[in-house]
Amino acid sequence: MYFVNWQREISIVELNGEKVVVKRNKLSKNLHDYLLSITYTILSILLVHPSAPPELGSKLTLNEGFKMREKLQQMGIPTPSLISLTSALLIEDFIVGGNLYEALSRGRDSSLARSAGSITGRLHRSGYSFIDNKSQNYLVTFSGKVLRTDLAFIQRKDSIFARSMDIGSFLASLLALDCKRYKEIEDAFYSGYQTEVKSNIPYISIILRNILGFGLSLSSNWVNNILQNPEKLMSYWRKFGFSIESP
Numbered sequence: 001m002y003f004v005n006w007q008r009e010i011s012i013v014e015l016n017g018e019k020v021v022v023k024r025n026k027l028s029k030n031l032h033d034y035l036l037s038i039t040y041t042i043l044s045i046l047l048v049h050p051s052a053p054p055e056l057g058s059k060l061t062l063n064e065g066f067k068m069r070e071k072l073q074q075m076g077i078p079t080p081s082l083i084s085l086t087s088a089l090l091i092e093d094f095i096v097g098g099n100l101y102e103a104l105s106r107g108r109d110s111s112l113a114r115s116a117g118s119i120t121g122r123l124h125r126s127g128y129s130f131i132d133n134k135s136q137n138y139l140v141t142f143s144g145k146v147l148r149t150d151l152a153f154i155q156r157k158d159s160i161f162a163r164s165m166d167i168g169s170f171l172a173s174l175l176a177l178d179c180k181r182y183k184e185i186e187d188a189f190y191s192g193y194q195t196e197v198k199s200n201i202p203y204i205s206i207i208l209r210n211i212l213g214f215g216l217s218l219s220s221n222w223v224n225n226i227l228q229n230p231e232k233l234m235s236y237w238r239k240f241g242f243s244i245e246s247p
């Protein structure tokens with residue numbers, strides 16, 4: 001099982017008879033935040049959508065706070081209840097079904113990805129982006145409700161690039177699944193997203209998916225899944241005036 005978790009040490013403990021999750025920053029967290037932020041800007045330049053790096057520092061802690069969770073709740077985005085927060089440590093409710101990647105790879109219904117799609121769409125409709133939107137940042141309750149955790153990188157950005165980063169990073173985190181399963185999940189995510197955002201899926205989200213998938217889902221399925229839909233990518237290329245001629 002692939003488990004992405006490189007920023008914080010996660011432990012599950014009992015507090016007043018309830019299970020809670022304690023997230024303690026690793027020493028390397030600042031460096032990782034910085035790398036993520038720089039990668040965002042480098043990719044945006046490479047894809048000709050230059051974008052300023054996401055804000056770091058105290059903003060990351062504020063984003064995990066009560067106010068942000070309340071704001072997300074009003075947008076229709078549920079999060080685990082926050083118990084305590086400092087710049088080095090966060091305690092929130094334990095969500096029993098684990099993260100969405102684990103749930104989907106264990107065979108739970110692909111409609112869970114639809115919920116992640118509508119959560120992403122709701123955030124975009126409100127003018128924000130998650131930036132780090134991998135499926136491991138969603139949690140699933142016992143009854144199948146999908147919640148969003150790891151809120152640190154939320155930014156007030158609604159550019160095509162920022163939105164594509166969310167779609168691309170979500171799909172990239174699932175490329176390791178087998179082709180048929182991946183396609184089912186991708187369709188479910190898109191359908192959830194498009195119930196909230198009426199415009200088309202930006203073409204650079206597919207390019208970002210393929211690039212980010214290299215880091216997030218390194219496996220032979222990654223290659224099969226990116227090659228699964230070449231016509232779509234080609235049609236985007238043609239739309240933007242590129243042509244690929246046979247020799």
Ligand SMILES: Nc1ncnc2c1ncn2[C@@H]1O[C@H](COP(=O)(O)OP(=O)(O)OP(=O)(O)O)[C@@H](O)[C@H]1O
Nearest residue numbers: 004005006007008010021080093094095099136150
């Ligand atoms: N409230 C929770 N209940 C149950 N499991 C959780 C909860 N919060 C986090 N987890 C588990 O811990 C993993 C990592 O959590 P989180 O994304 O918050 O940490 P992180 O170190 O910031 O991760 P990364 O930087 O790698 O995205 C999640 O993918 C999930 O499996």
Ligand SMILES: [Mg+2]
Nearest residue numbers: 005136137150
């Ligand atoms: Mg995370």
